[in-house]
Amino acid sequence: MHTITPFLRLDPATRHVSLNARDPGFYTNPNETYAALHAHCPTFYWEEQRMWFLTGYTRVNALLRDRRFGRQILHVASREDLGLPQPLPHLENFDAAEAHSLLELEPPEHTRLRTLINRAFVSRQIEHMRPGIEDLANRLIDGFAQDGETELLSRFAxxxxxxxxxxxxxxxxxMxxxxxxxxxxxxxxxMFKRSRADEDAADRAAAEFSAYVRSVVAARRAAPRQDLISHMIHTEHRGQYLSDDELVSTIIVLLNAGHEATVHQIGNSxxxxxxxxxxxxxLLEDAEAxxxxxxxxLRICAPVHIFDRWCLEDAEIDGIPFRRGDKVGMILAAANLDPTVFTDPLRFRPDRKEAANLSFGAGIHFCIGAPLARLELNVVLPLLFSRLPxxxxxETPRVKxxxxxxxxxxxxxVW
Structure with a gap:
């Protein structure tokens, strides 16, 4: 293997890579590492993660839409068939909360769930939230504008x-x-640094979160309101209603995905x-700019870098054979930096007219909250810079x- 940096070693011949994701040199500035991967082996086997990853834009974009790969595997094979371990008892609550997650399902279940909520997230519906976002952002800025300084994440993002x-x-x-x-x-x-303590915390959160959501669902069954929970409870799709378990999983994923990445992206942007x-x-002189x-x-500093897929049937990508039950990862943030698609990819150039970024994914699992995230960013960034001249x-911020x-x-x- 060739040592590229203290935390990155690779062998272009075998396309094997050793990369320490916990090294601050990597996670502080992953784009430099992605550039090295593009130069030497854009499709590579990450030894520490024990699976193949893709960074090339064309291949990532294609795999996101490839129905030979999916977010779940146990709908086509059993754990015994695939040699997968049994679920961990200490993650029982987390697994239950994830059992019907939009992020983890394939059709037809995914289609049914997504159809019931998709209408609320289309751009023309989301646009109605613009005044509310503007009002909230202005009120928050009012709270610190006279201070001459603030910590933006906790007080705004x-x-x-x-x-x-x-x-x-x-x-x-x-709440x-x-x-x-x-x-x-x-x-x-x-997270790649996940420990047993992280798993225990996630399971506790899942138990509490689920119990709270069930209480809200029960209240809306008794007294519906003009909100998405009531819509999901009382709307049928082809004669079927969502079960309470499906409602819990769906509401949790919407609440998590609806803010976690956007918080990061406001700060990153x-x-x-x-x-x-x-x-x-x-840069922010009008709506188009x-x-x-x-x-x-979003292209140069995406908030979520990786999504993976299960191989549902034997397939080959870039000369690498995959068998049913294998997993393959896609580094969306690296695909956004592919030098064969983006000119001078590590440079921030808002005037570029090249391919669309893949930060929200593509295909049937394209991020349902993308219109809301985009609207929030398009509203709050001009407000921040105009209100705080x-x-x-x-100081130089630290990356998590x-x-x-x-x-x-x-x-x-400061300002």
Missing amino acids: DIVPVTMIARMVGIPEE GPQLLRWSHDYVGMY VRIILDSGLDPAR TERTVEET GLRLK DVYHFHGLERLDL
Whole structure:
């Protein structure tokens, strides 16, 4: 193997890679490592993760849509058939909460669940939330504008997405802080640094979160409101209604996915803009410029870096044979930096007119919350920079050790 950095070794001939995802040199600036992978082996076997990964834009984009691969495998084979271990007893509550998750299902169950909620998330419906986002963002900025400094994540970025998704779903806004705590523990299951303590915290969060959601579902069954929970309870699809277990899984995934990544992306986007040396007033001067800037920040610093798929039938990708039951990973954030698709890919260039970023995925599992996340970013970024003239970093922010997510520990700003 060739040593590229202290945390990256690779062998282009075998396409085997040793990469320590816990090294700050990697997770602080993963884009440099992705550039090295593109240069030497864009399809590679990650030894520490014990599976193959794709970074090339065309291959990632194709695999996201390839029906030979899916988010679940046990609908076509048993654990015994595939040699998979039995579920862990200490994750019983977490597994139950995930049993009907949109993120983990394939058709026809996925189609039924998604059809029931998709109408609420289409762009024309989401656009109705713009005034509420603007009002909330302005009120939060009012709270610190005269201070000349703030920590943006805790005083702004944490609050906007969780408040808006809670409003849409039908959860009281005052539950926001508790939702954040449950969500942070819950998503600990997906971090590469996951420990037994992380698993125990996730299972506790799943138990409490599920119990709370069941209580809200019971209340809405008795007294429906104009919210997404009531819609999901009382709307049928081809003669079928969602069960309570399906409602719990769906509501939890909406609340988690509806804010967790957007919190990271607000911080990432503000930092990228400030680090770029470009004039924020020009980058955000109108709706069109703002949209270009938002999409470029999503391309160059995506909040979620990896999604994986189960192989549902024997297949081959880039000369690598996969058998049913194998797993393959896609590094979406690396695909966004493919030099065969994006010119000067490590450079922040909001004026680029190239391929669409893959930060929200593609295919049937394209992020259902993408229109809401995009709207929130397009609203709050211009407000922050116009309301806080002279905005700049107080100090270099630290990146969280939460790979395969990508976000900041905190973002201290002055103006």
